[in-house]
Amino acid sequence: MADNLINGKEIAGKVTEKVKERVEHLKSKGITPGLAVVLVGSDPASQTYVNSKTRTCERLGMYSVMIELEENISEEELLTHVNKLNDDDKIHGILVQLPLPKQINEDRVIAAISPLKDVDGFHPVNVGKMLIGQPTFLSCTPFGVMKLLEYSDIALEGKHAVVIGRSNIVGKPMGQLLLQKNATVTYCHSKTKDLHNFTKQADILVVATGQPKMINASHLKEGAVVIDVGIHRNEDNKLCGDVDFASAKEIASKITPVPGGVGPMTIAMLMENTCLAAENTLDK
Numbered sequence: 001m002a003d004n005l006i007n008g009k010e011i012a013g014k015v016t017e018k019v020k021e022r023v024e025h026l027k028s029k030g031i032t033p034g035l036a037v038v039l040v041g042s043d044p045a046s047q048t049y050v051n052s053k054t055r056t057c058e059r060l061g062m063y064s065v066m067i068e069l070e071e072n073i074s075e076e077e078l079l080t081h082v083n084k085l086n087d088d089d090k091i092h093g094i095l096v097q098l099p100l101p102k103q104i105n106e107d108r109v110i111a112a113i114s115p116l117k118d119v120d121g122f123h124p125v126n127v128g129k130m131l132i133g134q135p136t137f138l139s140c141t142p143f144g145v146m147k148l149l150e151y152s153d154i155a156l157e158g159k160h161a162v163v164i165g166r167s168n169i170v171g172k173p174m175g176q177l178l179l180q181k182n183a184t185v186t187y188c189h190s191k192t193k194d195l196h197n198f199t200k201q202a203d204i205l206v207v208a209t210g211q212p213k214m215i216n217a218s219h220l221k222e223g224a225v226v227i228d229v230g231i232h233r234n235e236d237n238k239l240c241g242d243v244d245f246a247s248a249k250e251i252a253s254k255i256t257p258v259p260g261g262v263g264p265m266t267i268a269m270l271m272e273n274t275c276l277a278a279e280n281t282l283d284k
Helices: 008-028 044-059 075-086 106-112 124-131 140-151 171-180 195-199 262-282
Strands: 034-040 063-069 093-096 160-164 184-188 204-207 225-228
Touching: 008 140, 008 262, 034 044, 034 075, 034 262, 044 063, 044 262, 063 075, 075 093, 075 106, 093 262, 124 171, 140 171, 140 225, 140 262, 160 171, 160 195, 171 184, 171 204, 184 195
Parallel strands: 034 063, 034 093, 160 184, 160 204, 204 225
Antiparallel strands: none
16 A cells, blocks of 8 residues: 555454454353344445444454344334343344434434443443543444554644544544544534634544545645545445545545545454453453
8 A cells, every 4th residue: 555545454454353362362261252233124335334243253253143123113122122132141242233214213222222232332321431531432433543543653642633523423532532642622514614724734634524525635734644434435336435535645644545444443443342341241
């Protein structure tokens, strides 16, 4: 890969290699980390993600179970499945694939997952712990971005990090994790006026807008580190991110490609969280 590319696939491989060693250690103590993935409906993108997660589990020697439910399932029925998994000692991590159909309240489902098994890091208890810097399960995508920065030897202390996006899954936790590493953090979003003014100040720019190729070289200062969280299909059916990669890579000192940047890290951190959930049962 080119000199300024951050190779997420390679770094994810290093992370999962360490997880594999921890899984072997747990197995020597009679514990096989177990992940349950709940998929409601048959959205093709969700199906692809879920298959990738279960394959990675198997490769690392973890136990995985996939529960596929009908699109028209009631909220009560889904909550019954979640409660069964909460009570299942073989399952250490529970992931309910989002988005859920409109008849189901996502917040209620997330809150029903035991915080001890919430390997997505979405439960309000775990979000609160993350916010005040207590050990907990971190949301997988922001956690993955932090690992990318760490493995790429990118210093954060005293740097100005700009996060574009304020979702509960990426934007909000991303800024907090950067803050904990002593970066100065600015949040931008759809209501931010004069976006260029903020992005031009960024030493580290994390883009999670959900808008294909929204950010280009004109938004960057020379030598910025650019992390692209987005994933889309362009008019040629090729994968692209929220950043116009071709122009941005000429200005950035480091940049994540799409695909092969943040994506592999999200799954790697899910494996790390599931392993941690199993390790936590040793302390009981």
